[in-house]
Amino acid sequence: MDNYPISAYQLGQYFKVDGKQLQEQYKDYLSDFHSWNQKDHAEKWLVFQKNTGEHLSIDETALSNGELYTIVTNKAAKGRKGAIVAMCRGTVAEDIISVLERIPLKQRNKVKEVTLDMAANMAKAIRRCFPYARRVVDRFHVQKLASDAVQELRIKYRWQALDEESRQIADARKNKQKYQPEVLSNGDTLKQLLARSRYLLFKPSSRWTACQKERADLLFPKYPLLQKAYLLSTRLSNIYSSCTDKKVAFKKLAIWYNEVEAAGISAFDSVVRSIQSHYEYILNFFDNRSTNASAKSFNAKIKAFRATSRGVRDTAFFLYRLTKIYA
Secondary structure, rough: OOOOOOOHHHHHHHHHHHHHHHHHHHHHHOOOHHOOOOHHHOOEEEEHHHHHHOOEEEEEEEEEOEEEEEEEEEEHHHOOOEEEEEEEEEEHHHHHHHHHOOOOOHOOOOOEEEEEEEOHHHEEEEEEEEEEEEEEOOHHHHHHHHHHHHHHHHHHHHHHHHHHHHHHHHHHHOOOOOOOOOOOOOOOOHHHHHOOOOHHHHHOOHHHHHHHHHHHHHHHHOOOOHHHHHHHHHHHHHHHHHHHHHHHHHHHHHHHHHHHHOOOHHHHHHHHHHHHHHHHHHHOOOHHHHOOOHHHHHHHHHHHHHHHHOOOOOOHHHHHHHHHHHH
């Protein structure tokens, strides 16, 4: 049971025995959970200093009921045994620092690179605990900011379309007429066009399906500012995809800034401010093209493991099982 993410319930179903009873037997008698040296503080923090490597990731995940844990993982483990370096309940920088400082300074000084998002608490913890590590802001967090700005504009237009439709329906009723919405050439109404365009705005035009291309051909002439926002988002993605040199990326990002300013799209103002605040660490991506994908993948494994356990009833025991597999 220690080597595979299978629940006692599933094992019980397989052997035709009561899963809950089997889990209790495993917890109390078959496993070494009660003599586990981290049991007393497992719900608050866990440290596996031997798993510290040169390239780390830090991210947060929810175990149950929105209860957040900050997890530091070793990229070299590739999401398998030895992946978990430390876990801390919550996302408060001081709590994360106090946990990571349990790792000897000599080991922490060997860390060369840590990937993270743009959260200030994560940056503070890494700066304090891994003084020689290069911080790399995850490219997907940066790209998501731009994508969210595009979606914000689409949603704004959709609300306008809904309000206009409501007004036309009210007018039709007032005049005792039947309301007939405008139907576009692809069969969508205007509000449907805006709702169904969500996914095409996340993708480069080269990956659009025939239906998405038809929808874009209807959408962009009606909302040219939305097209401009979409093109800004895809240009930012192209910088990440095409640039292999930090200096070239720096120049292209500067040009992109100018394009954003010229576009005058308010939704992109916060995107630009966030990028400017983390400029140095965003550009560090182009040294080794490191991302936080390993952390996201590990979070997915935790969620899958949680699903096999049918939720987290006993946090300490859940973490014991998790660390037996991944630490």
